[in-house]
Amino acid sequence: MTRRGTGTYWRRRRLSARARLTLTFTGLLFVVGAAIVTSVVVVMRYLPRYAITAVVGPSVDMRPSEVTAPTSAPAFDGVPATPDATTLISDSLTINGEGDLLRVLLTTSLVVFVVVLALGAWLSWVLAGRLLRPLDHLADAAREAELGQTSRRPTLDHDRLALAGPHDEFHRLASAFDDMLERLDGSYRAQQRFAANASHELRTPLATTQAMLDVALAEPQSVDVERLGTRLRETNTRSLRTVEALLTLADATAGQGDDRPVDLRELVVDALARAEPTAAAAGTTLVDDLEPAVVEGDPALLAALVTNLVDNALRHGRPGGRVEVVLRGRLLSVANDGDVLEPDEVARLTEAFHRGARRVHGAGGHGLGLAIVQAVCDRHGARLELVPRRAGGLRVDVEF
Structure with a gap:
């Protein structure tokens, strides 16, 4: 051996x-x-x-309490002297x-x-x-x-220790284990929702494409080829954007990348330049206040973070409103004006494919913008905070 x-x-x-x-x-x-x-x-x-x-003397049958003294020892008043x-x-x-x-x-x-x-x-x-x-x-x-997580039970709700007794090392270990199970259960539920929503997001354009092709094949003489091609291209573009967003989200959550010093101000300027045509079409005013800032991170993921913040603010902002982008030190803040949002609704905006009831506006978003932002922040150890504005709209703060 x-x-x-x-x-x-x-x-x-x-x-x-x-x-x-x-x-x-x-x-x-x-x-x-x-x-x-x-x-x-x-x-x-x-x-x-x-x-x-x-x-040394003869053996005598004596009680254990009796003591034998030498015969030569003198006595005093009949009491044996102590030997x-x-x-x-x-x-x-x-x-x-x-x-x-x-x-x-x-x-x-x-x-x-x-x-x-x-x-x-x-x-x-x-x-x-x-x-x-x-x-x-x-x-x-x-x-x-x-x-x-097998077929016996779909969640981990009942797998809790809830250890009673003194708050000793075992109690702290059991509490940490319960917290871990709670986070695992939350992650498992989020994974289930993500898989269902991703399937739905990818299935919808494919089903639309299938329906248009079936109609075209059934009545080829009445088909407007140019219009059909335009609609197919739009549907395919939407699918590509969703797949690209999923890949970006996967890269952000994988924890891998090429970290190096990145000029954050330059990324913001590029994102604003790309967003100008969309802002002009919607009548939205872009306002920026940018200071030089260099952070350590993956350039591609940081660019995706900035792009999604700006695009999200434009897509869900009020037409004809304002989008403000401020970069001070290591704090990047993007704000728009729109509908008044409830705190509970804001707390769920970072979930993948979640769209607020009043944040659709027919803009064709894939529901992954803030989820990607959250994943990139987690990847770089940045703090993400979503603050609903009193007058309406949302302010997103990212602090590196």
Whole structure:
């Protein structure tokens, strides 16, 4: 077996956390107990001065409390004088000297030590199990969450720990796990909505194209080829814009790119120049107040962010109104004047394919503009804030 295979084998054979905790507690108890026994034996062996002399005499059936003294010891008023050395005699134990005393002390200490060690190992096993019980609940919840996105349950609503008890490390871990499940559930729901909306956005122009072609094939003599071609081109252009927006959104969320210093002011100037024909057709006035600003990031994604901000402001602004673009330091602000928006509605504008009820205006948007802006901001660590204006319209602030 190779070294790599041996390492994999031993990793698989590694003891459980409960067993390792038990061995750790038992090892600590062993060290402490051994230190206590050793210190007691050393102290009793070297520090005291013993004056124990063995008394040799015939075996006498005596009570354990009786003491035998030498016959030569004098008595005072019939009371035996205290001998210089005593002998403790019992049915099972006789101490005749310093060696016997140390032997009895060592034997008793070792017996007590073994009993305490065994009891401590058992208590360590029980205590480790109680300490690790929340982790078992966490593992069970993780398995339930893993199965929660299958056909059994469409969401993760019921896979929550909600661990009760003191706010200790396990409680904080369980709370973090619940927060993670909540975010995963939100991401899963958003993914479902995104897939459904993307399918709808791509299906609609394809179905329109299919219908126009079917009519043309059914009555070829009544077909206006130029008009049909124009409508097919418009429908195809809409599909291309949606696909390009999806690709931009995918690039922004992928977290990859070529980061380097980017002149943000130059990107804003280019976006405003491209938007001038659309603004002129709608009678919208473009107002800008731009200061030099250089940020670190991916040029293509930052250009997409600026372009979507300006186009979104033009598309959903009031015809004949104003679009204001301000760049101060690292803060880019784009504002328009339009309908009054509710805060709840504004909070959902960054969702992919979400269109506010009063933000359509027949402008042909794909509903991905602010979603792309949010993804690019997340990619570059920028702060995005959407502020509804009291007089109507929306102000979007991006701070790098």
